[in-house]
Amino acid sequence: xxxxxxxxxxxxxxxxxxxxxxxxxxxxxxxxxxxxxxxxxxxxxxxxxxxxxxxxxxxxxxxxxxxxxxxxxxxxxxxxx
Amino acid sequence: xxxxxxxxxxxxxxxxxxxxxxxxxxxxxxxxxxxxxxxxxxxxxxxxxxxxxxxxxxxxxxxxxxxxxxxxxxxxxxxxxxxxxxxxxxxxxxxxxxxxxxxxxxxxxxxxxxxxxxxxxxxxxxxxxx
Numbered sequence: 001x002x003x004x005x006x007x008x009x010x011x012x013x014x015x016x017x018x019x020x021x022x023x024x025x026x027x028x029x030x031x032x033x034x035x036x037x038x039x040x041x042x043x044x045x046x047x048x049x050x051x052x053x054x055x056x057x058x059x060x061x062x063x064x065x066x067x068x069x070x071x072x073x074x075x076x077x078x079x080x081x
Numbered sequence: 082x083x084x085x086x087x088x089x090x091x092x093x094x095x096x097x098x099x100x101x102x103x104x105x106x107x108x109x110x111x112x113x114x115x116x117x118x119x120x121x122x123x124x125x126x127x128x129x130x131x132x133x134x135x136x137x138x139x140x141x142x143x144x145x146x147x148x149x150x151x152x153x154x155x156x157x158x159x160x161x162x163x164x165x166x167x168x169x170x171x172x173x174x175x176x177x178x179x180x181x182x183x184x185x186x187x188x189x190x191x192x193x194x195x196x197x198x199x200x201x202x203x204x205x206x207x208x209x210x211x
């Protein structure tokens with residue numbers, strides 16, 4: 001993924017999360033949530049189940065955040081040098 | 082707070098001894114992984130993550146985005162874990178031991194096979210490099 005795509009997708013997902021945050025926390029508490037393309041893509045009891053569900057999507061979104069419903073997703077880019 | 086020191090390597094890499102969950106590891110601190118929350122990154126072997134995950138010691142997994150030195154952006158996985166420094170001389174734990182779900186240890190798996198673990202700074206006690 002290039003920087004421009006990352007910036008664009010992150011902005012969409014950040015905006016979507018702000019709108020969906022309360023709904024995610026109340027409706028999916030105790031579960032993992034995948035957020036991408038500006039919407040909730042999958043919900044499942046475990047991280048691996050959500051990731052597997054995302055991997056089944058066609059095409060797989062380039063920027064997907066997976067997180068426990070009661071936690072904040074990590075929008076910040078982590079630098080690995 | 083106890084103070085322990087490790088010898089910096091000539092290649093510029095910093096390795097420290099850390100207990101992760103119930104096991105001890107020598108882990109490389111990746112300064113590039115220090116984030117706004119004070120989390121410190123460690124480079125660990127890919128098998129370690131699989132072992133910790135399989136043993137059920139990682140919690141609160143996240144998928145997020147990382148960028149490497151080439152500028153490539155990729156997705157990575159992380160999880161929470163208790164961690165504590167290990168004195169390299171006595172091999173005994175030093176400093177506070179993080180609560181399993183109060184400190185972060187981020188495990189990042191990459192397609193290159195290089196993997197990372199990071200931990201909240203409060204896990205570390207006093208770090209020193211000679």
